[in-house]
Amino acid sequence: MQTSKKIAVVGSGLVGSLLAIYLRHRGHAVDVFDRRPDIREVEFSGRSINLAMSFRGWKTLEEAGIDEAIRKIAIPMNKRAIHVVDKEVYFQPYGRDGEAIYSISRGLLNKKMIDLAEEAGVNFIFESKVWDVSLSEAIIYTGDTEKSPWEAHKYDIVFGADGAFSRVRHKMQRSSMFNYSQEFLEVGYKELSIPANADGSHKLDKNSLHIWPRGNFMFIALPNLDGSFTCTLFLPHEGDNSFAALTDEDKVKDFFEVYFPTINDEIPNLIRDFFKNPTSALVTTKCYPWVHGNTVALIGDSAHAIVPFYGQGMNAGFEDITTLNHLMNVHGDDWGTIFQEYQKERKPNADAIAELSYRNFMEMSSKTASVDFQLRKKIEAWFSSKHPELWLPLYSRVTFSNDSYAEALAMGDMQAAIMDKVMQLEGIHMDWNSERVESFIIEELKK
Amino acid sequence: MQTSKKIAVVGSGLVGSLLAIYLRHRGHAVDVFDRRPDIREVEFSGRSINLAMSFRGWKTLEEAGIDEAIRKIAIPMNKRAIHVVDKEVYFQPYGRDGEAIYSISRGLLNKKMIDLAEEAGVNFIFESKVWDVSLSEAIIYTGDTEKSPWEAHKYDIVFGADGAFSRVRHKMQRSSMFNYSQEFLEVGYKELSIPANADGSHKLDKNSLHIWPRGNFMFIALPNLDGSFTCTLFLPHEGDNSFAALTDEDKVKDFFEVYFPTINDEIPNLIRDFFKNPTSALVTTKCYPWVHGNTVALIGDSAHAIVPFYGQGMNAGFEDITTLNHLMNVHGDDWGTIFQEYQKERKPNADAIAELSYRNFMEMSSKTASVDFQLRKKIEAWFSSKHPELWLPLYSRVTFSNDSYAEALAMGDMQAAIMDKVMQLEGIHMDWNSERVESFIIEELKK
Incomplete structure (x- = not known):
């Protein structure tokens, strides 16, 4: 058992809300801060890649007793469907019988997790911007802008679950002996969509992760419950075939006709979506240490943002929680030791999945063909x-x-x-x- | 020829003040901002390693016509003097006949460079803290604190010569697609000093860079004009033999008696200096891009801070200026091209000297023995x-x-x-x- 603490989690994303559920289950008082509005009350942004939940993710959900609730919004994909130009689609099983990864809409999952966290007694504070953290005192400072007056909020422990551009990490980075790197990929991405057939069925095989590999770029599609597919075009920012080169409707149409003739027919809103949805960047961030004494810890993307090509970003973040949870079982109220062991165990694994994810772009976009x-x-x-x-x-x-x-x-x-x-x-x-x-x-x- | 521009240089260190001289020589109006007081009016900090000026540094000084002024405060070192326990000192020449690196006090050199820059018509604004930069507009914002009201200063071009923890780079880092890393070494350092003999002569050979290599730590001494040596103890922050372990006078005395029995006698103020002078960290920083359009460029440590073991930090920063200067000759008023070519030419070289400097710690501290x-x-x-x-x-x-x-x-x-x-x-x-x-x-x- 642990003594009840007052804990702040900065960030209401997938890792932040799931961590909050774990902490509530242990009897802690948990406030989750997010600079954005409640995701349940706004339209989701059009810049997301569908998630692929796999073993590590499910395990963390199971240990919180919420896996069944999530399975209802997940679609198993037991194979890659590889679409090479002028060839029949080729199916490559992911694992042995029954092994599959699960397509889930990020928005849908995040909403569900916040619902579940609220049911567990977590307190969410949306549209509240954290600008600074007193690391040793576990005080966070919120305000409208960086220069406006700030409000101080005192806690026993602060978790930074605030993503690749974490403000909590930003503060740690300004202390001495903090190693940090951010490296952007030359490839960016854009969300597109294949709608359902008129009868609500999927236009492509529902239980596949579809890939159109084209060398240094590719298109992928992951199924949704409503018969649609959430698609992602991964393409270099600059160069011959690039986002920078696709400046008008004709160029986009030509590009899709040449490289993706079959899907071209399936995307009625291609042009509208292409120019409406933002082009997003992909970054790998690494840092160390992940913790400050027994008061502050980074978790998920704030500690180790990776590129999405192994489908492990969320799974790795959830596994951070599994590790923390096991360490809480072992070390009880000794948060200093929990945090030390946590970063020592997770850091080499975060570096490894960063490397594997980086390498997997070439595997998906080029080698699969x-x-x-x-x-x-x-x-x-x-x-x-x-x-x-x-x-x-x-x-x-x-x-x-x-x-x-x-x-x-x-x-x-x-x-x-x-x-x-x-x-x-x-x-x-x-x-x-x-x-x-x-x-x-x-x-x-x-x- | 270039059209006269209004240029701000952030940072009045060695690279900032020398760059300012070059820019003045071309007829630009140059303001140099520094958050610290005028180095000529304060006692220098006790945290510096003597500089070793070598070919690249001299070349940049020559092309500005100020090398003769600097030679007067430099002492040639044509060899390493290697002090192994229980052995005669061993001399290892650095190059061929007459080739030497030159020991210069950082404080002395910096003061001299600011004098020379002022003579050239550079305007220095000390104790003025730059907090933000509008990159595309070349506006810098100064103020007492990060949250106090700021004053805006509009320029045509801003150079960030503000060191390893550059505020200008900090702003660039917050834009997308900016790669950045900072990596701290496990070894830190502390400045110590060997005073002159009573007659003003040097206690050790004057024309050597003295090294006491001890495996994962070492002590070095570089000569000063006044007969003293500026010394540096490089030692791990943590572990058996470490700064963390040297907590009181007895431990420091014991440590020096065991590992540096010969120099121990030469440092009368060892204990005082050891506890008075700070223990400093060593960091390698890398980033890219170094420039923003035709308005902002990083130079010196702000673009590429390296560890000091090749004695090339200042030399590499000065070579940035040489490259910029040659590109100004070629491209005149086309600052966009000057900046693009500058970063393309310098980035691989900055990465290379970072790697060589990192490797050279083991060469100096261990292999030389x-x-x-x-x-x-x-x-x-x-x-x-x-x-x-x-x-x-x-x-x-x-x-x-x-x-x-x-x-x-x-x-x-x-x-x-x-x-x-x-x-x-x-x-x-x-x-x-x-x-x-x-x-x-x-x-x-x-x-």
Whole structure:
């Protein structure tokens, strides 16, 4: 048991509201601050990528007892549907039988989480801007603008769950010995949409994550409950095929006709949405430490914002909560130790999933279109099904297992080195599922 | 020729005041802002490491016609003096005949540069804190505190020469697509001092940079004109031998007696200075872009703060000015192009010297004490003197040449790979300056 504390969570996003539920369950008094209006009362922004909830995310929801409520708004996707120009769509299973990732609308999930948090007794304070934090005293300062008079709010503990451009972290960054980096990707993104058929059914296979890989750019589509798909165009900001180059309606139309002829027909509002929805940037942020004494901790994107190509941003943030929760079981009221152990355990894993997510852009946008890559995945799946104790594919370890991200990265690199050799074997395209290949991999694993 | 502009330089440090001189020479109206008092009117802080001016720094001073004035306050150091416990001091020449780096007191140099800038017509505004910058309009905002009323100052161009924790960069960092990192070293430093003998002479060889290498920490001493040495203890912040562990007089005395028995006698004010002078942190910062349109540019530490172990921080900042100056010659009033070319040319070089400086801590604090390392340096010097056209040692390329830092890093890595092989040659300690070794290196260079 823990002594009841007065706790502020800055940020009412997915991680902030779920953390608040966990803290309420332990009897703490929890205020959640957000600079934006209540997401339940405004139209959602048109700049979001659908979420892919996987094992780590579900686990955190289960331990809070709210997974069933969330499953009702989730659609399982058990495979990639790969759309290469002038070819039949190709389906690539994500895992073994029944393993799937779950498409959820970010807006819908966030609303639901805030409802559940309020039911649990969390107090939300919307449209309240946090400008500064006294780290050692756990005081947060709110006000209309950075220069207007501020109001001080005293707590025992403050969590910064305020996202990639966290104000809480911003304050920590100004203290000495705080390591920090932010790195923007040359690729940005824009939300688009494929509506449902007239009868409410989906225009594309409902249980797939659809990818149109085009080299240094791609288009993806994730299903929604109402028969629509939330789509994302990932495209360089600058250069030949880029957001900067798509300056008028004709250019956008031409671009989609050339590169995405099949989906072009499915998006009636393409032009309207393209110019209405903002072009967003993608950033990886890293920092250390994540905590200040026993008073302040960063969690989720504020500690480790990553690019979305592994579908693990939310899952990684939720896993932060799982770790914190287990440490609260072990260390009770010793928040100093809880926070130290928390950052020590999570930091290497956050760095690993950042690296894996960064790499996965090339996998999704380019490699998925390659016949060799598809064979490689087939060999891995075949070997793994024959020897599940010897080989868990990287994607499965990240998405369907409990293993740490750091371990997944290390094992994945080892496996990739072996698969590089396998793909060099003479005649591998002919006998990829032969005894020869099987014993070759087993020998390599022994090294 | 350039049309006269109204230019603000934020920061009156070495790079800021030298840049101001260059800009005045071109006829611009230049205001230099600094949040601190005039360095000429206050006691200097006790937290500085003596500077080592080398080729790049001198070149920038020469092109401004002020090198002679500065040479008067500089002491040439043509070698390292390496003090290993229980051994005679060992001298390692830095370059070929006459090549030296120059010890200069940071405070003295900064005062001199401000004098020279004022003579050139630069206007200094001290104790004026810049809090914000309108990047596109080149307006800077000053005020007593971040929340007090601010005064706006409109310019044509603003240079941020305001150091590792630049406020100008801070504003750029809040715009999208700005990459930034700050990484603190586990090693910090403290300024100490060895006074002159009673007759004003130096207690140690005057023309050496003295190093007491002790593995993961070290002590260095650089000569001053008045017979004293400015010394720096580099030591981990935390751990067994660390600043955190040296909590009282006895512990400091013991530490110096064990690790620095010879210098211990030379520092009468050791204890006083140790507890009076602050322990400072060392940080590497990187960012990109360095410029905003044709209105704002970062220069020196604000664009690329590095750790001091190659003695290149100031030299790299001065080389930024050399590059800018050459680009002003070529592109005249086209400041947009000047700024674009400036950042494109300097960024890879800033990254390279950051990497080299980081690596050089281990070279100074640990490798200099090793017999193998000393032999390695001897072989390089010998081969280089026989074949100057084939081999310029890394240290010389960085310190005594015009070659870009990026080139130095690449060539240095290539040479290191060859020297690794040379040191593996059977009996290398016996015949290190033989024909066999000579032809081995020549063959390797051909690969």
